[in-house]
Amino acid sequence: MSSRHYPLFLALLLLCSSLSGCFGNDEDTGEETGLWVESFGAYSVVAPIDTGINVYHDRFILNETLPDWLLEGLGVTMWCNLTQNGTWQERYDADAPTCWDLITANDIVYFPGTRIIGTTPDDDTSIPILDDPSDGHGTAVTGAVLDANPDAIIFFVEGFSDAAVLAAANQPLVDIITTSFGPIGSVPVPGIEDATRVAVVEHNKVHTGASDNTPSPAVQDSTAGPPWSIGISGYAEEDDDQKETMSGSYPDIAADWTQVLPNHDDTDGYHETSGTSFATPRTAGILSLVLTQLRELSGDMGSGASEDRGGFLVNGTNLSISNSQLRDALNLSAWYPSFSTWDPTSGTMPISPVAPCTQVGWGVVNMSNVEPLYEHLAEIETMPSRPADVVACMEANQDIREAYWGE
Incomplete structure (x- = not known):
């Protein structure tokens, strides 16, 4: 550059330093957001619909804060910074004035230091989002999701109504909704089927629904029965691997019936618990992991x-x-355990070599299914077709459900 042009260039440079966008447009190109998205990495969002969640439990505590773009996408309206020391009750008491006493049915709340976002659209609970000290079902359900996919983002909805399901169904970033409640005995009465239909048929999400904790057929169950839902019963994983007698029959699949899951009324305890309530979110976690x-x-x-x-x-x-x-x-990845492992003293039912689909649907699913699921969908290695009798049995299952519930 010649010396006579240098003063002019310097003047222009100084002027531009005080004016944004002097050498370009001042529009946000989105590059910064894109970098944040890429650095956060791939993820999946699972929405348990249940009693509430114990956000104070160590199982849910992580040393991280979710990025703003993700929280904005999930519609977060409020942050609750949790007390980290003391008993469950002491932490709750400390946080009540700034958190629990302020949450309304319109709020979507993020708990920094966790991957949990929660909401209570029904507004008929004494403590929004937080698991009731007398009932820890939702905490255990969420623990089952995270045991399968520890990195899942949890969009927790407290409630049992259509409104609760729709709060997740209408959330664009949610991948999978999991519900573990329904009519006792799978009696054929209306339930949440209209809302789960919105989630799956209209919004393309996955719904895992628990069959009943009785041998009742799942096809007429309003949670597990609709054809758009994945109905789940239980089997004795890592025991004798047979069907749990007290779990629904003729579902889509069966998953782990008995698990060790976090307590709802302390900060670090666990308990062993059983039911389709936990087989179902375990399956949601498996699918979430594969998606990720x-x-x-x-x-x-x-x-x-x-x-x-x-x-x-x-x-x-x-x-x-x-x-x-x-x-x-x-469905391709599910499999039937051999009845030869049945323990007559276990309380389970041996999986029949004839029409096992009427007991456990397409078969059982556990963490061993993750790799074949991933490789099949990634077109790395295709899973073989299921036997013709299994396909015919489960096509009949689907036909019955479509006739009963509609498509």
Whole structure:
């Protein structure tokens, strides 16, 4: 540069230093947000609908804060910074004035230091979002999700109504809704089927629904029976691997019936508990893990299956996976344990070599299913087709459900 032009250049440079966008436009290109998204990595959002959650439990505490773009996408209206020391009661008492006493039915609350966002749309609870000290069902349910996928983002909804399910169904970033409640004995009465239909049929999400803790058929159960839902019963994983007698029959699949899960009324205790209530969220966690792996593979740093994503749960580079594809792969991956492992003293029912589908649907699912699910959907290694008799049995199952509930 010649010396006569240098003073002019310097003057222009000084002027530009005080005026934003002097050498370009002042629009946000989104590059900074894009970098944050990429650094956070692939993720999945699971929405348990249940009694509440013990956000004070060590199982849910992480040394991280979720990024603002994700919290904004989930519609967060309020942050609750949790007390980290003392008993459960002492922590609750300390936080009540700044958190629990302020939450309304319109709030979506983030708890920094966890991956939990919670809401209570029904507004008929004494302590919003937090698990009632007399009932820890929701805490255990969430623990079952995270045992399968420790990195899942939890969008927890307290409640049992259509409104509770719709709070998750209408949330674009939610991938999977899991519900573990319904009519006792699977009596054929209306339940949450209208809301789960919105979630799956209209918004392309996955719904895992618990069958009853009786041998009643699952097809007429309003939680597990609708054809758009994945109905789940229980089997004795790591015991004799047979069907749990007191779990629904003719479901889609069976999963782990007995698990060790976090307590609802302390900060570090666990208990052993059983039921389809926990087999169901375990399955949701497994599917969430597979989605996360597929998104990581394909560079998909989003979640949900909104129209913006083409209705796909995985919408990455050269890889798109829909609800139906994920469900078909789950069915292919399920398997039947041999009845030879049955222990007559265990209280289980041996899985019959004849028409086992009437007991456990397509079969059982556990963490061993993750790799074949991932490889099949990633087109690395295709799983073989199921035997014709199994397919016929489960097609009949689906036909019955569609006739009863509609498509």
